[in-house]
Amino acid sequence: MRVVQATRFGGPEVLVPGEAPDPVAGPGQAVVDVSVAGVTFVETQIRRGVDKWHGRPALPYVPGGTVAGRVSSVGEGVDPSWSGRRVIADLGETGGFAERAVAIVESLIPVPEGLGLSEATALHTDGSTALGLVEGARILPGEWVLVEAAGGGVGTLLVQLARAAGARVVGAARGARKLDLVRDLGADAVVDYSDPDWAEQVRETTGGAGPDVVFDGVGGEIGQAAFEVAADGGRFSVHGASSGEVTVIDPARARRRGVEVIGIEQLFGFGPKMRGWAEQVMAEAAAGRIRPIIGQTFPLERAADAHAAIESRSALGKTLLLI
Numbered sequence: 117m118r119v120v121q122a123t124r125f126g127g128p129e130v131l132v133p134g135e136a137p138d139p140v141a142g143p144g145q146a147v148v149d150v151s152v153a154g155v156t157f158v159e160t161q162i163r164r165g166v167d168k169w170h171g172r173p174a175l176p177y178v179p180g181g182t183v184a185g186r187v188s189s190v191g192e193g194v195d196p197s198w199s200g201r202r203v204i205a206d207l208g209e210t211g212g213f214a215e216r217a218v219a220i221v222e223s224l225i226p227v228p229e230g231l232g233l234s235e236a237t238a239l240h241t242d243g244s245t246a247l248g249l250v251e252g253a254r255i256l257p258g259e260w261v262l263v264e265a266a267g268g269g270v271g272t273l274l275v276q277l278a279r280a281a282g283a284r285v286v287g288a289a290r291g292a293r294k295l296d297l298v299r300d301l302g303a304d305a306v307v308d309y310s311d312p313d314w315a316e317q318v319r320e321t322t323g324g325a326g327p328d329v330v331f332d333g334v335g336g337e338i339g340q341a342a343f344e345v346a347a348d349g350g351r352f353s354v355h356g357a358s359s360g361e362v363t364v365i366d367p368a369r370a371r372r373r374g375v376e377v378i379g380i381e382q383l384f385g386f387g388p389k390m391r392g393w394a395e396q397v398m399a400e401a402a403a404g405r406i407r408p409i410i411g412q413t414f415p416l417e418r419a420a421d422a423h424a425a426i427e428s429r430s431a432l433g434k435t436l437l438l439i
Contacts, residue, residue, distance in 0.1 A: 117135065117136055117137075117138050117139075117214060117215040117216050118133065118134075118135060118214070118215050118416060118417070118439075119133070119134055119135065119136045119178050119213060119214040119215070120132065120133050120134070120178065120179070120213040120214075120416060120417070120419040120420075121134050121136075121176040121177065121178055121213075122163050122173075122175065122176060122177055122178075122179055123175065123176050124175060124176075125163065125164060125165030125172070125175070126163075126164065126165075127164070128160075128163075128420040128421070128423040128424040128427070129420055130163065130420075131163070131179070131213075131419045131420040131423060133416070133417045133419075136178070136214065138216055139216055139217065139218040140189075140191075140218075141189050141190055141191035141194070141218060142191045142192070142218075143191050143192040143193050143194075144191060144192075144193055144194060144220055144221055144222075145190070145191040145194070145218050145219065145220055145221065146187045146189070146190045146191065146194060146198055146203075146205075146218070146219055146220075146221050146224060147187070147188050147189045147190075147216055147217070147218055148183055148184075148185045148186065148187055148188065148203060148205050148216065148217050148218075148219055148224075149185045149186050149187075149188045149215070149216055150183045150184070150185045150212065150214060150215055150216060150217050150439045151183075151184055151185040151186075151233050151438070151439060152183065152184045152185070152233045152234050152236075152237045152436055152437065152438060152439065153180045153182070153183045153212040153213055153214075153237070153416075153436065153437040153439060154180070154181070154182035154183070154212070154237045154238070154240065154241060154434070154436060154437075155180070155419075155422045155423065155426060155434075155435040155436065155437060156181070156182075156241065156242075156269075156426075157268075157356070157358055157426055157427075158170070159179050159180070159181065159209070159423075160423050160426055160427050162179070162209060163179060163423065166360075170209055173209065173210050177210050178210055178211050178212070178213050178214055179209075179210060179212065179213050179419070180207065180210065180211060180212020180213040180214070180217075180437075181206065181207050181208055181209050181210065181211075181212055181241070182204065182205070182206060182207065182212060182237060182240050182241050183204070183205050183207065183212045183217050183219075183237070184202070184203065184204050184205070184227065184233040184234075184236050184237045184240075185202070185203070185205075185217075185233065185439075186200060186201065186202055186203070187199050187200060187201050187203055187224070188216070190221070194221045195221075198221065198224065201224075201226055202226065202227040202233060203224045203225060203226055203227060204224070204225045204227060204236050204237065204240045204394070204398075205217065205219035205223055205224055205225075206219070206223040206225075206240070206241075206390075207219055207223070213416060213419050213437060214416075214439075215416075215439055225240070225391060225394055225395060225398075227398065228398055228399060228402045229402070230402040231398055231401055231402040234410055234413070234436055234438070235401060235408045235410070236398055236401075237434075237436055238269065238408035238409070238410050238433070238434035238436065239273075239394070239397050239398055239401055239406075239408045240394050240398075241390075241394075242269040242270045242273055242434060243273050243393070243394065243397030243398070243401075243406070243408070244386070244389075244390045244391075244393035244394040244396075244397060245270055245355065245383070245386065245390075245393075246270050246273035246274045246277055246397070247277065247393040247396060247397055248382075248383075248386045248389060248390075248393055249270075249274065249331060249353055249355055249382075250274065250277045250278065250281065252353060252378055252382055253329045253331070253351050253353045253378065254351070255278055255281040255282075255283050255329055256281075256282070256283075256328075257281065257282030257283070258282060258283070258284070259283045259284070259327075259328035259329060260283065260284050260285075260286065260321075260322040260325075260326075260327040260328050260329075260347070261274075261278040261283040261284070261285050261286070261327055261328065261329045261330075261331070262285075262286045262288060262318055262327035262329070262330045262331065262342060262345075262346075263275050263278065263285060263286070263287050263288065263298075263303075263331045264288050264309075264330070264331060264332055264333050264334045264338060264339070264342060265288070265289065265333040265334050265356070265358060266287030266288055266289045266294070266298045266303065266306070267287075267289040267290075267291075267293075267294030267295070267297050267298055267432055267433070268289075268333070268358075268431070268432075268433065269409075269433055269434040269435075270333060270355065270356070271287070271289070271298075271331075271333060272297070272298070272301055272408075272409040272433050273397075273406065273408070274331050275287050275298060275301045275302065275303050276301055276302065276406055276407065277406070278329075279301075279302045279303075280405070280406075283329070284304045285302070285303045285304055285305075286303065286304065286305045286306070286307060286318055286321055286322070286327060287299075287301075287303035287305070287306045287307075288306070288307050288308075288309050288314065288318070288338075288342075289306065289308065289309070290308060290309060290310050290429060291308065291310075293432060294432060295308060297409065297432055297433070301407070301409075304321075305321045307321070309334075309338055309341075314341075315341040315342065315344065315345040316345075318342075318345050319345050322347070325347045325348075326345045326346050326347040326348075326350065327345070327346055327347060327350065328346075328347050328349075328350045328351070329350060329351045329352075329353065330342045330343070330345075330346045330350070330351070330352045330353065331353050331355065332352065332353065332354045332355065332356070332363050333355050333356035333357075333358060334356065334357070334358050334359050335354070335356065335357035335358070335359045335360070335361045335362045335363045336357070336359030336360065336361040336363070337359070338359060339354070339357075339359070339361075339362075339363030340363060342363075343363065343365055343375070346373075346375055347375075348373045348374050348375065349373075349374040349375070350375055350376070351375070351376045351378060352365065352370070352375055352376070352377050352378065353378040353382070354377070354378065354379050354380045354382075355380060355382070355383060356380075357380070358429075362380050365377045408433070408434065409432065409433025409434060410433055410434050410436060411431055411432030411433035411434065411435065412425055412431055412432065412435050412436075413435075413436045413437070413438050414435070414436075414437055414438070415437070415438060415439075416437050416438075416439045418437075419437055422435050422436075422437060
């Protein structure tokens with residue numbers, strides 16, 4: 117079968133098309149004929165060998181943690197009714213950039229009727245993460261919410277979920293294409309954080325008080341500026357570091373302003389709830405209440421281009437490989 121492997125740690129060019137034996141389902145496992153593989157920013161950092169939150173895979177390795185397709189075979193002890201079903205499979209961190217993938221049966225989630233496999237893949241990890249973040253931030257109707265990286269996979273869903281919770285949303289992104297998309301998703305205002313005074317624009321938009329909730333997926337200077345503009349008594353939720361640096365706030369600094377900092381460690385507790393959140397967000401999309409944004413797709417052999425698009429910050433919404 118066709119695969120893409122990382123032959124060493126480094127830039128996108130280390131992703132090389134190749135061949136591998138077809139996988140065989142062992143006890144408690146299923147083989148999925150992959151139609152779609154998701155691509156995430158974290159996976160680009162694992163490929164570079166710089167991710168601080170996951171162990172380095174043994175080289176060479178096949179990237180890709182989330183796939184969608186049909187179950188083609190099952191192993192010993194698995195209900196045979198899984199065969200032929202459309203599913204999302206969570207593979208962990210590796211194995212998805214391939215024509216077929218092996219998954220433990222407990223990781224399979226049926227894709228509801230009315231939802232395409234591409235849309236399901238766009239929602240699985242990003243959608244469940246966004247639901248968890250919104251739940252943790254306890255958004256109230258009428259509050260102002262700032263979403264960083266609002267044109268990305270998680271950000272586009274945070275904008276929609278915050279609006280559904282009755283909040284007023286400021287979407288921060290870089291470039292006209294992303295800002296136009298965020299407006300289209302229902303944001304009340306947008307700011308371009310390539311503007312030096314972007315944080316002051318957020319403050320003015322919120323009537324001088326600042327946003328009650330900040331979703332920080334960027335970190336670095338942008339994350340620090342977002343904390344400074346957050347409303348006193350608000351919530352500052354950290355979920356990513358696309359800048360390369362996680363936002364760390366001095367607890368004494370936060371206490372002085374009464375800001376609750378929900379650190380990136382919140383993600384470590386998401387695991388047991390991710391399946392339920394994924395099922396919930398896919399059901400919402402199937403009912404037309406949430407719109408996953410698939411900004412760009414690539415064939416399997418162009419996985420390196422998919423990684424490059426994400427790292428260049430040019431990607432809109434979710435990036436997928438179609439196999």
